[in-house]
Amino acid sequence: MLTQSEENYLKAIFHIQQExxxxxxTSRLAxxxxxxxxxxxxxxxxxxxxxxxDYQKYYGVQLTDMxxxxxxxxxxxxxxxxxxxxxxxxxxxxxVHEVAEQLExxxxxxxxxxxxxxLGRPEYDPHGDPIPxxxxxxxxxPKKRLSQLKTGDHAICKGFNDxxxxxxxFLDKQEIGLDTxxxxxxxxxxxxxxxxxxxxxxxxxxxxxSDNIYVEHITVEV
Amino acid sequence: MLTQSEENYLKAIFHIQQExxxxxxTSRLAxxxxxxxxxxxxxxxxxxxxxxxDYQKYYGVQLTDMxxxxxxxxxxxxxxxxxxxxxxxxxxxxxVHEVAEQLExxxxxxxxxxxxxxLGRPEYDPHGDPIPxxxxxxxxxPKKRLSQLKTGDHAICKGFNDxxxxxxxFLDKQEIGLDTxxxxxxxxxxxxxxxxxxxxxxxxxxxxxSDNIYVEHITVEV
DNA sequence: ATATATAATTAGGTTTGCCTAAAAATATAA
DNA sequence: TTATATTTTTAGGCAAACCTAATTATATAT
Numbered sequence: 001m002l003t004q005s006e007e008n009y010l011k012a013i014f015h016i017q018q019e020x021x022x023x024x025x026t027s028r029l030a031x032x033x034x035x036x037x038x039x040x041x042x043x044x045x046x047x048x049x050x051x052x053x054d055y056q057k058y059y060g061v062q063l064t065d066m067x068x069x070x071x072x073x074x075x076x077x078x079x080x081x082x083x084x085x086x087x088x089x090x091x092x093x094x095x096v097h098e099v100a101e102q103l104e105x106x107x108x109x110x111x112x113x114x115x116x117x118x119l120g121r122p123e124y125d126p127h128g129d130p131i132p133x134x135x136x137x138x139x140x141x142p143k144k145r146l147s148q149l150k151t152g153d154h155a156i157c158k159g160f161n162d163x164x165x166x167x168x169x170f171l172d173k174q175e176i177g178l179d180t181x182x183x184x185x186x187x188x189x190x191x192x193x194x195x196x197x198x199x200x201x202x203x204x205x206x207x208x209x210s211d212n213i214y215v216e217h218i219t220v221e222v
Numbered sequence: 223m224l225t226q227s228e229e230n231y232l233k234a235i236f237h238i239q240q241e242x243x244x245x246x247x248t249s250r251l252a253x254x255x256x257x258x259x260x261x262x263x264x265x266x267x268x269x270x271x272x273x274x275x276d277y278q279k280y281y282g283v284q285l286t287d288m289x290x291x292x293x294x295x296x297x298x299x300x301x302x303x304x305x306x307x308x309x310x311x312x313x314x315x316x317x318v319h320e321v322a323e324q325l326e327x328x329x330x331x332x333x334x335x336x337x338x339x340x341l342g343r344p345e346y347d348p349h350g351d352p353i354p355x356x357x358x359x360x361x362x363x364p365k366k367r368l369s370q371l372k373t374g375d376h377a378i379c380k381g382f383n384d385x386x387x388x389x390x391x392f393l394d395k396q397e398i399g400l401d402t403x404x405x406x407x408x409x410x411x412x413x414x415x416x417x418x419x420x421x422x423x424x425x426x427x428x429x430x431x432s433d434n435i436y437v438e439h440i441t442v443e444v
Numbered sequence: 445a446t447a448t449a450t451a452a453t454t455a456g457g458t459t460t461g462c463c464t465a466a467a468a469a470t471a472t473a474a
Numbered sequence: 475t476t477a478t479a480t481t482t483t484t485a486g487g488c489a490a491a492c493c494t495a496a497t498t499a500t501a502t503a504t
Contacts, residue, residue, distance in 0.1 A: 003490075003491090005490080005491065005492095025451080025452085026451075026452055026453085027450095027451065027452080035491090035492075035493090036492080036493065036494085037451075037452065037453085038452085038453075038454080038455095038492090038493075038494080038495095039491065039492055039493075040452095041452065041453055041454085042453095042490095042491075042492085043490095043491075043492095046490090057452080057453075057499090058451085058452060058453080058498095058499060058500065085333070085336075088340055089333070089336035089337060089340055090336055091332070091336065095332070098330070099328070099330045099332075099333055102328045102329065102330070103325075103328060106321070106324045106325060107324065108320070108321045108324070110313070110317070110321075111307070111311070111321055114307075114311035114312055114313065115311060118310055118311055225460075225461090227460080227461065227462095247481080247482085248481075248482060248483085249480095249481065249482080257461090257462075257463090258462080258463065258464085259481075259482065259483085260462090260463075260464080260465095260482085260483075260484080260485095261461070261462055261463075262482095263482070263483055263484085264460095264461075264462085264483095265460095265461075265462095268460090268461095279469090279482080279483075280468095280469060280470070280481085280482060280483080445504100446503100446504085447502100447503085447504080448501100448502080448503080448504095449500105449501080449502070449503090450499100450500080450501070450502085451498105451499080451500075451501085452497100452498080452499070452500085453496100453497080453498070453499085454495105454496085454497070454498085455494105455495085455496075455497090456493105456494090456495090456496100457492100457493075457494085457495105458491100458492080458493075458494105459490100459491090459492085459493105460489100460490090460491095461488105461489095461490095462487100462488080462489085463486105463487075463488075463489105464485105464486090464487085465484105465485085465486090465487105466483105466484080466485075466486100467482100467483080467484070467485090468481100468482080468483070468484085469480100469481080469482070469483085470479105470480080470481070470482085471478100471479080471480070471481085472477100472478080472479070472480085473476100473477085473478075473479090474475100474476085474477080474478090
């Protein structure tokens with residue numbers, strides 16, 4: 001049985017692997033987990049002993065199939081609980097993360113299954129992130145970053161890369177949420193900031209912001 | 223902030239104090255927590271340092287007001303989650319204990335409050351145990367043990383002292399649940415076992431069983 | 445190619461929470 | 475009351491996870 005700490009390491013490795021290919025460095029993991037490199041080295045060795053990660057000294061870690069399976073279950077639980085908190089308990093989407101970080105470690109296969117049923121087997125969490133099914137399969141949608149679009153493009157908001165409370169509050173303020181319709185009306189070449197049209201309002205977005213917004217690019221018949 | 227282990231000790235002390243007066247012995251606590259006396263002594267000292275218990279070497283522990291407050295919050299969370307599991311997630315009442323033991327340690331005041339609202343501010347958990355409110359007040363009902371009744375008495379089942387899976391399964395088999403109507407039709411003097419009438423069925427109950435069933439004694443107009 | 449900088453690992457320590465075995469205190473029985 | 479039994483505490487250890495400081499590998503720059 002995995003400890004909470006071991007689960008957190010697996011989840012962190014999984015999330016970093018979603019972004020970059022290849023082995024993950026000790027320091028990158030330490031940063032993500034807000035701990036020190038020495039602690040990471042130690043834990044990685046334990047996980048390698050348990051065949052949950054492949055580890056080569058000085059060359060980083062990668063999840064094994066078993067490790068990925070565990071990680072996906074934790075992600076599944078995290079996202080189901082986030083859905084529960086927002087949809088049933090009136091949490092705002094910027095308040096759920098820390099609580100879900102706790103709830104994801106509850107060990108009860110029946111609980112996960114019954115919660116999934118109770119919630120109507122949702123496919124996406126409140127931030128638009130896909131919820132893995134019981135076998136670890138992710139529903140995948142053809143997502144792009146808003147920053148990849150061109151002037152004149154239309155899109156529908158489908159998720160966010162940064163789930164920090166400050167970013168989500170910023171989105172709330174700009175009235176940007178899941179399924180919000182967006183039209184790109186201008187891209188400033190010098191800093192790649194853009195102006196988008198949302199519900200007839202002109203909203204300015206920095207490159208940092210547009211990088212963190214996932215959209216589905218749609219073609220509009222004129 | 224309290225660790226999970228500290229919370230479990232407070233809860234155990236609270237539950238034992240409900241049953242017997244006075245200081246609680248190290249060995250009694252060790253038994254309840256399925257650990258060793260030496261470990262208990264150690265933890266008790268930590269809790270005493272934190273002013274959560276009063277402790278006198280060789281004379282047992284008692285909760286302080288602060289300690290009781292913490293214990294009641296844990297009991298509140300435990301029972302709210304049990305209610306949730308049974309009423310919303312289709313758990314049977316004999317399956318909820320271990321999961322609730324985990325869920326009770328989730329730290330989020332908002333979660334507790336919103337869950338309470340979501341569930342309709344229930345007063346009793348699925349076993350008939352009272353759920354403390356946010357201030358630690360217990361709704362109290364005038365409960366007796368079924369074993370205290372006399373032949374001919376009528377009563378309504380209001381709770382159980384033993385929440386073990388085996389006892390709850392036994393109750394299920396006898397079709398005894400919360401609010402079940404019971405009439406005592408015979409008490410065997412030599413072993414204090416009794417025969418009760420439930421929904422026109424004669425059900426034999428050992429003293430052990432009747433000791434663990436709480437009832438509200440009612441007067442029937444004939 | 446060699447020196448320097450950066451990153452990773454090892455060494456050695458801490459805290460929490462558990463353990464066993466020995467010692468001390470209290471309770472029970474002759 | 476004194477001996478015996480039981481309970482409690484103390485002493486000393488262990489594993490999980492963390493830490494800092496020192497060492498060793500690897501990467502970078504001259």
